[in-house]
Amino acid sequence: MPESRSRKSAKNRSDAARGERSAQLGYDAEAEAEPLPTWYKAIMFGLMIVGLLWICLYYISQGALPVQPLGGWNIVVGFGIAIIGFLMTTRWR
Known part of the structure; x- marks a missing residue:
């Protein structure tokens, strides 16, 4: 109209x-x-996936992997890696 x-x-x-x-x-x-470069998007999604895999590996291996001396802190490390990826999404266009 x-x-x-x-x-x-x-x-x-x-x-x-x-x-x-x-x-x-x-x-x-x-x-x-x-727009953001392709490498930025790859790193962003990669960090989110690595964080998720870190936590899954910790639970599947019953604490033996990925870093046994960290014990329960492996969950914090996994979430930290994933959160960095999620924070990168704030710049995504």
Whole structure:
């Protein structure tokens, strides 16, 4: 459905105001919209999977693997690795 002239002009004014505000803050919306490189996504998903596998291996081996001297701390290590991967998702576009 075609837009009326008043809707078009109001839309243009809001876009202009948003652009001025971005310029005042030193924020470049076009630079922000660049996609992430492939290696970033591979590392992000890899860390989440490695963390999950670390925890699964600990439970399956009944504490003998992956690092026996850590004991129950293996769960913390596994969750830590996975959380790093999940934190990386905040930059994913």
